[in-house]
Amino acid sequence: MIFIWIGFVSLILLMLAIDLGVFHRTSHTVSLKEALKWSLVWVTMGLSFTVFIYYGYESHWLGLGSAIDSVDGTVNNGSTAAVKYLTSYIVEKSLSVDNIFVIAMLFTFFGVPQRYQHRVLFWGVLGALILRGVMIGVGAVLIAEFHWILYIFGAFLVFTGIKMFFIDGGETDPNHNIVVKWARKMFPVTARYHGEHFIVRAGAPASKENDDGVIGPDTDVAVARVKPGTLMLTPLALALIVVETTDVIFAVDSIPAIFAITADPFIVFTSNVFAILGLRSLYFALAEILGKFKYLKPALALVLLLVGVKMLAASWLKELLGEYFNFYLLGAVVAILSAGIVASIVSTSNGEKNSRK
Numbered sequence: 001m002i003f004i005w006i007g008f009v010s011l012i013l014l015m016l017a018i019d020l021g022v023f024h025r026t027s028h029t030v031s032l033k034e035a036l037k038w039s040l041v042w043v044t045m046g047l048s049f050t051v052f053i054y055y056g057y058e059s060h061w062l063g064l065g066s067a068i069d070s071v072d073g074t075v076n077n078g079s080t081a082a083v084k085y086l087t088s089y090i091v092e093k094s095l096s097v098d099n100i101f102v103i104a105m106l107f108t109f110f111g112v113p114q115r116y117q118h119r120v121l122f123w124g125v126l127g128a129l130i131l132r133g134v135m136i137g138v139g140a141v142l143i144a145e146f147h148w149i150l151y152i153f154g155a156f157l158v159f160t161g162i163k164m165f166f167i168d169g170g171e172t173d174p175n176h177n178i179v180v181k182w183a184r185k186m187f188p189v190t191a192r193y194h195g196e197h198f199i200v201r202a203g204a205p206a207s208k209e210n211d212d213g214v215i216g217p218d219t220d221v222a223v224a225r226v227k228p229g230t231l232m233l234t235p236l237a238l239a240l241i242v243v244e245t246t247d248v249i250f251a252v253d254s255i256p257a258i259f260a261i262t263a264d265p266f267i268v269f270t271s272n273v274f275a276i277l278g279l280r281s282l283y284f285a286l287a288e289i290l291g292k293f294k295y296l297k298p299a300l301a302l303v304l305l306l307v308g309v310k311m312l313a314a315s316w317l318k319e320l321l322g323e324y325f326n327f328y329l330l331g332a333v334v335a336i337l338s339a340g341i342v343a344s345i346v347s348t349s350n351g352e353k354n355s356r357k
Helices: 002-023 032-058 078-110 114-145 149-166 178-186 221-225 235-259 265-277 279-286 296-312 314-321 325-356
Strands: 199-201 231-233
Touching: 002 114, 002 265, 032 078, 032 265, 032 279, 078 114, 078 235, 078 265, 078 279, 078 296, 078 325, 114 149, 114 235, 114 265, 114 279, 149 235, 149 296, 178 235, 235 265, 235 296, 265 279, 296 314, 296 325, 314 325
Parallel strands: none
Antiparallel strands: 199 231
16 A cells, blocks of 8 residues: 555656746746646646546555545445545635635735746645645544544534635735744844745845836845844745645645545545645636636535535435435535536626626
């Protein structure tokens, strides 16, 4: 079993290395066309991995499908594993959309030049993969040892869904982030950006030109306050710190949602990885238009409520709906998200028509 984990992680690291070292070797503004192309690539890879999941669990490659899934007490075969993977992928992908709103707000707050946004998201995603891997490992162990923790997860998801449905999160000041406060206390922070660098030494020249073509000074005024050669964080580093901590907060919601579907660590991790890998390109493709999908957030809230109820009543639902109840859950999730998107498009279209009258 360890070899399949090593193989998958190696594949992901190779793809990330190619992404940053070849296709995004130099910092540049990501165009809509490029973002859509990469979104298609990552979505295709994520969905295509379902084929590997099916045959891997059906044929028990390197130990896949040999353990009991703690959520429903069954051993996953090819079909059940594929359905659980797809459901987990779609749920995680849909919940990550909410993260895009927050990232857009953070980039605006910190004034991150567009040419450097991909770099922040790249390292943010890499950190998120590591942190989520740890959280998934801990969660899988807890569920295996203490099955009753599933009911706590389920109640938490129901509460979160109700809260998301009725309460608007609003905007928050990233300067109030406890990790940012700690970083500012431990390290001096430059007043200007220094290219794509997260850390510089005092005395290093600041970035002379931003994406708007504004020429800045060659030296940073913040340097005068520290000794030459002192390591300093840049505003780009602060943006990365907040992106990382924000993802941890979102993971508190999304990972229990996946554990409502399956406790198989490989399915949970791989579905999370492919959903997160596409977050960067999805951000550049959708950040400007997501505000028009006003019914998407209520749809996401309903998804959380649905998976929360499923977690709380898994045994009863299995008796009522039969062994394919996870397939019905997948259909319900797709239907809710589709309804939210269609309702948003219709509402926006009607609003535009009324404004022309």
